Amino acid sequence: MEQVICPVCDADIGLQNDTEKGELLDCDDCGSELEITGVNPYALAEAPQTEEDWGE
Amino acid sequence: MKKKLRIGFLHSLIRKEEKLLLQEFRSRSNVEIELIDDRSLTFTIGEPAFEVDAVVERSINHSRALHALKLFESSGISCINTYRVASICGDKLLTSDALAAFSIPQPEVRVAFTEESALQAIEEMGYPVILKPAVGSWGRLLSKINDRDSAESVLEHKSILGSYHHSIFYIQKYIEKHGKDIRSFVVGDKCIAAIYRKSDHWITNTARGAVTSNCPVTDELSDISVRAAKAAGGGILAVDLFETDGGYLVNEVNYTMEFKNSISVTGVNIPEHIVNYVLDTAYKAKHEKN
Structure with a gap:
């Protein structure tokens, strides 16, 4: 498991080995929705805000 | 090889x-x-x-x-x-049109292009009605219109504040669904699973907090779900339905279906x-x- 830092609250976040670029996850500490923006090395950013045409 | x-x-x-x-x-x-x-x-x-x-x-x-x-x-x-x-599926107006072409039961829908004609259509349909953006999902910007005052107000807001596609007024007769609707999952020519979506709110999208439970796939539910999917062109589709005393009504058909809340409750490997x-x-x- 890789450790990365939440870009919002600096909490440690553990990532599974099969984590995908573009994957969404929530920070357990601050609740922010985050996106994996890179996997080699792992990088995190706040997830984009919901857009008008999002959804099914 | x-x-x-x-x-x-x-x-x-x-x-x-x-x-x-x-x-x-x-x-x-x-x-x-x-x-x-x-x-x-x-x-x-x-x-x-x-x-x-x-x-x-x-x-x-x-x-x-x-x-x-x-x-x-x-x-x-x-x-x-x-x-x-x-x-x-991405446009509710086109979905309703496709369902009608295949004689799939659905709530009454009227479409209008101006505030005035929309108000006239709503008055003719009777209250309550639901105003929906033709393009949109997750229950966003749905308006339940209970009387003429709210109709006038929402129509004016949509006309002035809305973007281009809000100028197409898609009006659906409100169906009393007693706190729940059904989402069925169709893959090819088979309805593989279905869930109830329950909420105290009249909007029962899981994106809005509705709780899911298994819905048995009866022959009747399977038949209307598969027919609705075919009407929309077929493939991998989620069909939203209302259960009424007169039978099922198809509300929407979704083409990039979300299913994460439906695997454990149905036991189906979607x-x-x-x-x-x-x-x-x-x-x-x-x-x-x-």
Whole structure:
């Protein structure tokens, strides 16, 4: 498991080995929705805000 | 040695659904997945897009999915779901039109293009009605109109504050659903599972906090679900239905279905069904080409 830092609250976040670029996850500490923006090395950013045409 | 099937996986953000699908695809020995992020995708019109046997569409943005599907298909790539299905399901007006063409029961729907004609249509239908953006999802910007005062107010707000597509007034008769509706999952010609979505609010989308439970797939539910999916063009579709004293009514048909809350409650491995269908479609497309 890789450790990365939440870009919002600096909490440690553990990532599974099969984590995908573009994957969404929530920070357990601050609740922010985050996106994996890179996997080699792992990088995190706040997830984009919901857009008008999002959804099914 | 048998050549692997190459599947393009069109996506933007990877939600739980996409993760489950990728895990299922990667568990198959004869499949190679090419991830296609719509945020970095470019097309040159008239030139082949990708060397894949088929594309499975899982974009979170309707507009990107719709246009990418068109361009993939124009370069000869089989898509699941198709551009036609995305265009019908992505627009509630076109969905209602398609359902009507196949005589699928649905709530009364009227469409108007001006505030005045919309108000007249609402008065003729009787209250309450639901005003919905023709393009939109997750229950966003739905308005339950209970009387003439709220009709006038919401119509004026939509006209002045709304973007272009809010000027098409899609008006649906409100159906009393007693706190729940049904979502059924259709893959090909089979209804594989269904859930109830329960909420104290009149909007019962799980994106708005509705709670899910298993809904037994009866012959009647299966029949109307599969017929609604076919009316929308067929493929991998989620059908939203109201259960009324007069039978089922189809509310909407969704083409990039979300299912993460439905696997454990139904006990159905939805990603497995989807991947089987995608691979069957890709095999057929590949053999037709060769």
